[in-house]
Amino acid sequence: MEVRLKNLSKHFGKVKAVNNFNLEINDGEFVALLGPSGCGKTTTLLMIAGIYKPTAGGIYFGDKIVNEVLPKDRKIGMVFQSYALYPHMTAFDNITFPLKLLRTPKEEREKRVNEVAKLVQIEELLDRKPAELSGGQQQRVALCRALIKKPDILLLDEPLSNLDAKLRTLMRAELKRLQRRLGITTIFVTHDQVEAMTMSDKIALLQLGKLQQYSSSDELYNRPVNLFVAGFIGSPPMNLIDVSLEQEEGKLLLKNEDITIEIPSKISKLIQSRSQDNKIVLGIRPENITIDHKRGEEAEVYVVEPMGMQVLVTVKLGNLQIKVLTAPPFTKKMGEEVKLHFNVNKIHLFDKNTEKSLLLN
């Protein structure tokens, strides 16, 4: 089932929780609503579920507008962050609750429970109450309850955030497989970019109720449309440095008191035409800076954080702190001199005032 949000807004009093949100989700797609807390992602999900009524705009399932359709008639399944299992019912009763309300015959109910329980391997736990289940098991029960109605759309609200780190990685992969196997259009809300990037086909990144960018994780990482996206996506985050655009000897330079970087000629024209004043934010990811190169900017090692596969080095360049990812072994100590080389083909440039990317349309 395709889902479309058209100019969707939700205001709570004066607070615009969701503001003019447009989104198109194709049938069978796995889409993440990503953003910091308070960005309106859960509000959006609850509007899609029918719990909240939009202040303005429309929600379409297929060609049908569903603004006025009750949650129970929307053919959706939802898993809540808290799982929201009914504590007084066994796992079996929890899962069959939607069917019971539909007055499905008992044999049919049992058959369907066994089907979904098999999907997530909880056949042995069906007679337990939620309090007797671990977090991961509770989540599977909640997932079963969402799936048993054979919904057209599956909604997941921070489905992994209550699990421990190991289980989270496991469930991430399992959820992704399950979604692919069942082919249900799935929308999930998360504040964790790793979850969003690993699981979903497309990510809608929100901030303060507004959609910032809607694209694949690859696009989001490599072609951020604005400063917020650039700073939010990526861990460790992108280095963002205030510079000004200057022309010297026919070359276009990005300069501040600590750093001078020459812009490759293929983008220099683009920049010149787009930048209104000369204030620019230079963005460069830690993996696109090389350390200990023979030539380059001189800097001082500030702190070294080995992470196993890579070493995160923070260096001081004048007043700037720059994060660099480098391959181990890294032998320099705190306070020692290093040289930095910026891979200028991988830089991102943003207008300081509009915060928009100067490189993308």
Next chain:
Amino acid sequence: MVLNKFRLNLKSILAYGALIAFSMPIFLVFLWLVITTFSTRTEGLESLGWTLSNWSFLWKSPFGPKFQSIWIVTLNTFILATVMTTIVVFVSAMSAYALSRMKFAGRKGFLSATLILHAFPSVTLLIPIYFVLRWITKVPIIGQGLPLIGGFGFNTIGGVALVMVAFQLPFGIWIMKGFFDNISWDMERSALIDGASRFQVWWKILMPNIKPGIAALSIFAFISAWNAYIIPFTFTVGRAGKSTVLSVYIQNFMSESVMTEWNMVAAVGLFQLIPVLIFFFFTQEALLNIYGGGAKGGA
């Protein structure tokens, strides 16, 4: 080590000593009550002759054969307490759900109004309520033609229950609202998505999860109905009349013309107390929960 242990003991001895000292008067009064009921006369805690005659009300009416037996009166009390408890719990639970979960005009005003009503001295309303009940009496069937509870008018158990429900509701609503507030919204939303109607959500999902609250309020309402005096006394008539309850029955012993038989008053009083004691013994945990306001293990 030894000194520490001794100190700890000394500490607990002091604590227990203080507790016993403070509880003793209450305990002695109860003991006195029990001794009195089995004595012809007492001097302090000392019985001046043991007897069972004070308990004769159990098999014959002390006011003569024309009057109701104690068992009918007890049944009346039981019906009153049950009817009142049932109505209080259901109405409180429904209005508390609405107040806890729904947005509507006047919600805040309603909440503060219930709080004020809770603090309102009920005695001041007795006379207006009398007129209301007299008016209800004139309504056919509902007034005084119903089986068991008599009806909802003056001098009926239903009428007394109705008045007591009204006085109990503000308290009940506040208590229940506290319990509903503690249940996560997610559970309710989940049930709505699962296909439940608002009423089904209330009945199938929320009510089972506030059982401690229901239990606590039921006990509280039941006991206050069982012990109620002023309202039953005002709105029923006659010594041991058809709608009399136990507390009013006791009052009948204290007439002005005859010497009050205190030993018999004590016996009836103890008789009235027994169900409450048994009830409390089994339910004290739930009852104490009422001020905790939390659903144990819920949500």
